[in-house]
Amino acid sequence: MQQDRLLCAADTALRTLFATPRANQPSPAAGIEEADLSAAEKKLSGAYMRVNHVGEVCAQALYTAQAMVTKDERLREHLLEAAQEEMDHLAWTHQRLQALGERPSLLNPLWFAGAFLIGTVAAKVSDRASLGFVEETENQVSAHLQSHLDRLPPQDAASLAVVAQMKDDEERHAAAAVDAGAIPVPPPAKALMRVAAKVMTTTAHYI
Ligand SMILES: [Fe+2]
Numbered sequence: 001m002q003q004d005r006l007l008c009a010a011d012t013a014l015r016t017l018f019a020t021p022r023a024n025q026p027s028p029a030a031g032i033e034e035a036d037l038s039a040a041e042k043k044l045s046g047a048y049m050r051v052n053h054v055g056e057v058c059a060q061a062l063y064t065a066q067a068m069v070t071k072d073e074r075l076r077e078h079l080l081e082a083a084q085e086e087m088d089h090l091a092w093t094h095q096r097l098q099a100l101g102e103r104p105s106l107l108n109p110l111w112f113a114g115a116f117l118i119g120t121v122a123a124k125v126s127d128r129a130s131l132g133f134v135e136e137t138e139n140q141v142s143a144h145l146q147s148h149l150d151r152l153p154p155q156d157a158a159s160l161a162v163v164a165q166m167k168d169d170e171e172r173h174a175a176a177a178v179d180a181g182a183i184p185v186p187p188p189a190k191a192l193m194r195v196a197a198k199v200m201t202t203t204a205h206y207i
């Protein structure tokens with residue numbers, strides 16, 4: 001059983017890092033015409049989408065790690081379901097990167113490994129702590145997505161549509177974690193998570 005779960009986690013790692021992600025749901029950008037962006041605007045949109053793509057790489061790592069550790073089958077199903085929605089986000093942000101002529105972060109293996117480790121630690125504490133960690137992560141991500149909605153070039157409607165849908169989904173994921181019994185993350189851990197996120201987003205903007 002544990003071996004199956006390990007294999008499932010390894011499979012997710014390889015697919016997240018090395019395969020072209022495939023979405024179940026069509027991208028919110030589908031059917032929106034590409035805006036005529038200047039080189040600088042394209043670079044800026046690309047940088048934001050790279051940051052968001054890194055976030056989704058980490059989401060795969062977190063949810064997979066937590067699903068691997070929990071002994072509660074229902075919770076495991078719930079986490080894997082959320083991971084599937086995050087896979088849509090991974091695919092959509094990947095598509096935006098391609099459309100903008102930008103590449104994913106070169107440090108994705110590192111981000112995945114770090115997030116996987118943190119997810120495993122949170123899950124080892126308890127299921128409810130693990131869910132608390134999901135809630136806080138999703139809240140921080142949705143705040144971050146809101147800042148992108150304010151800063152993306154306003155004519156880049158395709159990227160804006162993707163970010164807006166992701167923000168809705170992340171808020172739903174946070175609420176679902178609360179419904180499933182999340183206990184709030186203690187303030188020092190929240191502060192630490194913010195610092196880690198800052199390092200990741202600042203680096204991913206460029207690399
Ligand atoms: Fe996501």
Ligand SMILES: [Fe+2]
Nearest residue numbers: 138169170173
């Ligand atoms: Fe999410």
